[in-house]
Amino acid sequence: MKKILIVEDQAMLRELLENLINEQTDMEVAGITDDAANALELCHKIKPDLVLMDVVTKNNSNGIRYTAEIRKEMPKIKIVIITALPEITFIDEAKKAGAQSFMDKEMGSENLLQVIRKTLEGYSIYSVRADRPSFAVQFTEKEIAVLRLVCQGKTRSEVANEMGISEVRLKPLITSILDKSGFDNIMKFAVYATGRGLILPAQDWNSPSQ
DSSP: OOOEEEEEEEEHHHHHHHHHTTTTEEEEEEEEEOOGGHHHHHHHHHHHHHEEEEEGGGGGOOOHHHHHHHHHHOSEEEEEEEESOHHHHHHHHHHTTTEEEEEEEGGGGHHHHHHHHHTTOOOOOEEOOOSOGGGOOOOOHHHHHHHHHTTOOHHHHHHHHHHHHHHHHHHHHHHHHHHHOOSSSSHHHHHHHHHHHTTOOOOOOSOOOO
């Protein structure tokens, strides 16, 4: 019997996931938390075979960051990232963090069970609905990098410095972001984007949180 840890902040979805998994004959829920910050401690305590990890949980805890911590300290534990906003940036970050699989919550329960079982068997599955519009498609790689740094609260000069460009070259990037987003202020758009889980601030997924 495989042990599953659920990390999900929506109470109704937690209950649905728990019931779904406990109905199976080959897996059971060994633990549940609504805050990704508790996941590593729970992993040490219950030693699950697999973690279902939401991207953004209670207290705005970053599930991808804690995925990296779990993979670093307990590499045998497999992790499936689940999210209602399967943004292309999340997919890249999940891979960097070491998550074996990635699941769009709207793919359905049967697909989720298949992803869990295949992941436990050693496969890596990144399952996202093809008809979902992608936030990141609108922006270039450099524009997303700028937006992530702005989301960290960095000033324009700090963003330019980290990007390795001048503020003069940064200006058209910000202008392009605003033109595409319809916002008139880059900080307003940064707040909007992070508040709706459209983008996560840049960070080193292999470094433990402070």
